[in-house]
Amino acid sequence: xxxxxxxxxxxxxxxxxxxxxxxxxxxxxxxxxxxxxxxxxxxxxxxxxxxxxxxxxxxxxxxxxxxxxxxxxxxxxxxxxxxxxxxxxxxxxxxxxxxxxxxxxxxxxxxxxxxxxxxxxxxxxxxxxxxxxxxxxxxxxxxxxxxxxxxxxxxxxxxxxxxxxxxxxxxxxxxxxxxxxxxxxxxxxxxxxxxxxxxxxxxxxxxxxxxxxxxxxxxxxxxxxxxxxxxxxxxxxxxxxxxxxxxxxxxxxxxxxxxxxxxxxxxxxxxxxxxxxxxxxxxxxxxxxxxxxxxxxxxxxxxxxxxxxxxxxxxxxxxxxxxxxxxxxxxxxxxxxxxxxxxxxxxxxxxxxxxxxxxxxxxxxxxxxxxxxxxxxxxxxxxxxxxxxxxxxxxxxxxxxxxxxxxxxxxxxxxxxxxxxxxxxxxxxxxxxxxxxxxxxxxxxxxxxxxxx
Ligand SMILES: Cc1cc2nc3c(=O)[nH]c(=O)nc-3n(C[C@H](O)[C@H](O)[C@H](O)COP(=O)(O)O)c2cc1C
Ligand SMILES: [Mn+2]
Numbered sequence: 001x002x003x004x005x006x007x008x009x010x011x012x013x014x015x016x017x018x019x020x021x022x023x024x025x026x027x028x029x030x031x032x033x034x035x036x037x038x039x040x041x042x043x044x045x046x047x048x049x050x051x052x053x054x055x056x057x058x059x060x061x062x063x064x065x066x067x068x069x070x071x072x073x074x075x076x077x078x079x080x081x082x083x084x085x086x087x088x089x090x091x092x093x094x095x096x097x098x099x100x101x102x103x104x105x106x107x108x109x110x111x112x113x114x115x116x117x118x119x120x121x122x123x124x125x126x127x128x129x130x131x132x133x134x135x136x137x138x139x140x141x142x143x144x145x146x147x148x149x150x151x152x153x154x155x156x157x158x159x160x161x162x163x164x165x166x167x168x169x170x171x172x173x174x175x176x177x178x179x180x181x182x183x184x185x186x187x188x189x190x191x192x193x194x195x196x197x198x199x200x201x202x203x204x205x206x207x208x209x210x211x212x213x214x215x216x217x218x219x220x221x222x223x224x225x226x227x228x229x230x231x232x233x234x235x236x237x238x239x240x241x242x243x244x245x246x247x248x249x250x251x252x253x254x255x256x257x258x259x260x261x262x263x264x265x266x267x268x269x270x271x272x273x274x275x276x277x278x279x280x281x282x283x284x285x286x287x288x289x290x291x292x293x294x295x296x297x298x299x300x301x302x303x304x305x306x307x308x309x310x311x312x313x314x315x316x317x318x319x320x321x322x323x324x325x326x327x328x329x330x331x332x333x334x335x336x337x338x339x340x341x342x343x344x345x346x347x348x349x350x351x352x353x354x355x356x357x358x359x360x361x362x363x364x365x366x367x368x369x370x371x372x373x374x375x376x377x378x379x380x381x382x383x384x385x386x387x388x389x390x391x392x393x394x395x396x397x398x399x400x401x402x403x404x405x406x407x408x409x410x411x412x413x414x415x416x417x418x419x420x421x422x423x424x425x426x427x428x429x430x431x432x433x434x435x436x437x438x439x440x441x442x443x444x445x446x447x448x449x450x451x452x453x
Pocket of ligand 2: 146147148169170204205206207
């Protein structure tokens with residue numbers, strides 16, 4: 001059986017020298033954020049001594065694709081295929097009775113800010129917020145489960161504020177509860193296995209249980225335990241769980257908050273949350289994900305959105321090999337689609353389909369599958385060698401955009417596709433796509449004996 005905890009991965013990182021222990025006293029107010037920012041692409045950081053707290057904080061865990069692979073027990077180049085497999089072969093969770101995450105139980109009255117070392121992140125933000133909280137809820141209409149991440153700001157005592165985008169399932173479920181005059185029970189799991197975090201980010205339909213995809217990623221059912229005070233189930237091997245309810249009629253103004261493009265945004269009011277019970281492991285570790293334009297924040301979405309699009313595009317256009325969401329495009333706005341010998345016009349079709357499926361996408365480049373989509377130099381080479389501006393450029397003004405797009409005006413933006421693929425005939429001997437090289441037989445002979453040279 002797989003170890004479904006976050007701490008298994010921490011020991012693995014420690015063994016490979018990729019976990020840095022900060023022994024010095026540190027403040028949760030801006031200081032943790034500063035260290036995580038300055039080391040955002042470096043080793044994971046474990047803060048053992050946070051002022052005023054017993055509980056350590058860990059951050060920068062999944063700031064590179066290799067870390068996901070390690071955490072899922074696979075090779076780096078198997079990551080996308082595993083995600084696609086998990087989407088196609090989901091596995092339902094298993095309910096267990098005994099859970100490490102319920103070793104310690106705190107009931108009302110609660111002071112979440114005293115229990116958990118939640119970092120205060122950025123200068124203009126009004127209060128600390130939880131960034132790695134995987135929120136579980138059930139659709140009051142269908143009873144179907146939903147699992148996703150949204151920031152939860154400390155509002156004092158047992159109160160939180162949830163900042164949820166209106167188009168996300170969780171917001172739609174909360175809306176349904178409100179229409180019925182009800183609150184929405186939620187449970188928030190913090191300190192999760194990579195499969196839980198990645199699964200929570202998959203772009204699936206309303207009613208599709210993300211925990212089934214977590215099972216697909218793990219290769220076995222994710223183990224859930226029943227909550228103490230709400231009718232929900234949470235990952236048994238998480239570090240911490242908060243149980244409570246979203247109160248859709250209680251709106252709390254958020255003010256400035258960071259978003260993945262790196263800027264502050266002003267979304268208006270968030271939804272009030274009342275927490276009634278906190279459970280955690282005896283020696284729980286608090287996981288913090290650095291928000292803003294930071295590798296971990298961007299990658300979690302990028303890996304999941306790329307895999308979902310690969311699966312969805314391949315269903316309609318078999319020539320599609322892979323959809324890769326780039327790091328520089330904030331892990332959300334830019335996609336590279338690789339295709340095997342696309343037919344005339346098929347690249348444009350793939351671009352439009354991808355944009356139609358994922359609102360966030362703004363600039364999409366199509367390359368051939370001889371190009372490594374993860375290598376920006378090769379992608380740029382494709383544009384230089386295979387892209388004809390007068391006919392391979394798709395300009396779509398006034399397309400509905402995501403509210404996170406830094407350039408949207410009235411929620412529309414100009415979207416662009418660039419088709420950098422060859423044409424039939426391009427690969428003829430001596431033609432524009434035949435790469436200059438020594439004769440194959442000589443090259444192969446030398447390659448086989450290169451150490452002799
Ligand atoms: C670290 C991290 C933080 C996130 N924070 C938020 C957030 O504050 N609000 C939000 O609406 N989505 C946030 N997201 C994105 C959602 O979790 C994601 O879009 C998810 O797929 C939505 O799922 P749903 O439609 O099932 O609710 C965050 C994602 C990550 C990886
Ligand atoms: Mn969902």
